[in-house]
Amino acid sequence: MLRFYESQTIADFYVKYRPTYSKEVANVVVNYLKRKRGIAEETPVVFDQLIDIACGTGQATALFAPFFKRVDGVDISTEMLKQAQQQNVFSHVTYKEGAAEKIPASDHSADLVTSAESVHWFDLPKFLHEARRVLKHDGCLAIMGSSFPKVIEPLKLPGGNEYEMGKFASDLFIKCLLEGKYDVVAYNHVFNKYKDIFKAIPSNTKEYNDDLTLHFQWTLEEVVGHIKSVESVQNLLIQKTKEFEELGVEVTEELLKPYDLGERFRGEVKAAWKVEDIPESEVLIHGEHEMFIILMSNFNE
Numbered sequence: 001m002l003r004f005y006e007s008q009t010i011a012d013f014y015v016k017y018r019p020t021y022s023k024e025v026a027n028v029v030v031n032y033l034k035r036k037r038g039i040a041e042e043t044p045v046v047f048d049q050l051i052d053i054a055c056g057t058g059q060a061t062a063l064f065a066p067f068f069k070r071v072d073g074v075d076i077s078t079e080m081l082k083q084a085q086q087q088n089v090f091s092h093v094t095y096k097e098g099a100a101e102k103i104p105a106s107d108h109s110a111d112l113v114t115s116a117e118s119v120h121w122f123d124l125p126k127f128l129h130e131a132r133r134v135l136k137h138d139g140c141l142a143i144m145g146s147s148f149p150k151v152i153e154p155l156k157l158p159g160g161n162e163y164e165m166g167k168f169a170s171d172l173f174i175k176c177l178l179e180g181k182y183d184v185v186a187y188n189h190v191f192n193k194y195k196d197i198f199k200a201i202p203s204n205t206k207e208y209n210d211d212l213t214l215h216f217q218w219t220l221e222e223v224v225g226h227i228k229s230v231e232s233v234q235n236l237l238i239q240k241t242k243e244f245e246e247l248g249v250e251v252t253e254e255l256l257k258p259y260d261l262g263e264r265f266r267g268e269v270k271a272a273w274k275v276e277d278i279p280e281s282e283v284l285i286h287g288e289h290e291m292f293i294i295l296m297s298n299f300n301e
């Protein structure tokens with residue numbers, strides 16, 4: 001196996017380069033749960049149990065943890081769970097292996113089930129069936145997603161047209177992801193901001209919120225890391241590694257270079273922005289993602 005995969009798994013990139021969510025995201029979800037329980041928004045409450053499905057390295061789990069007495073983060077990937085455990089700062093948060101379609105929790109035990117950036121990978125009817133099983137009768141489900149960055153623009157570069165440079169980088173970011181090996185159905189759900197998923201959910205209480213935009217300040221290095229944390233980008237490298245592997249490590253590493261989409265982004269942006277001589281940690285970038293949140297509190301199956 002090549003050095004790249006020995007040293008850097010998707011979970012390593014994920015924990016380092018995936019942005020965390022803002023407290024406004026937590027407020028939208030927790031206020032919905034309060035509203036459904038007849039609790040005023042300004043009343044501080046700590047609910048009993050949260051289950052965060054497909055928790056990955058725990059970004060959303062940690063966001064919601066302060067609002068619950070007990071929290072389970074569940075994921076099918078042991079690599080992701082290992083990183084989640086290493087990052088965990090809460091004694092009431094536990095990470096466990098399990099699938100969205102077979103949630104490791106007892107019936108009617110949770111006040112809230114969350115799933116962030118993940119539902120597009122699930123068997124949706126099976127997940128909804130399981131969410132219904134594990135939720136208390138007055139429990140809520142919150143499904144969150146975010147768009148690929150819609151803005152990646154440089155901050156404070158000498159003499160540049162920041163709008164044009166930003167458009168170049170934002171378009172290139174999407175182009176790189178689409179050159180990866182991706183699941184068309186899953187990506188379409190993200191491109192249409194989970195609107196098809198929202199339509200498919202059988203509930204007369206469901207709500208859809210796409211009012212929030214997440215803003216980030218990144219360095220060029222962090223944007224490249226973010227690209228490398230995307231599954232389609234890693235999948236392409238894994239597929240090509242398998243194709244070239246028997247040619248030996250050195251030849252394979254050389255042949256892989258054009259398929260390393262994070263590196264391609266780095267090279268093309270540095271040239272277009274004329275920042276080859278500036279350390280990447282000093283190339284500051286403003287990034288924006290749109291959030292979309294589906295909320296529901298009962299199921300009409």
Ligand SMILES: C[S@@+](CC[C@H](N)C(=O)[O-])C[C@H]1O[C@@H](n2cnc3c(N)ncnc32)[C@H](O)[C@@H]1O
Nearest residue numbers: 054055056059075076077099100116117118121
């Ligand atoms: C893009 S990450 C999202 C992680 C985290 N929720 C966040 O917001 O950063 C997607 C996660 O979904 C997990 N996953 C994919 N399909 C799953 C399934 N059927 N059941 C449980 N986890 C799943 C993957 O292992 C991965 O950790």
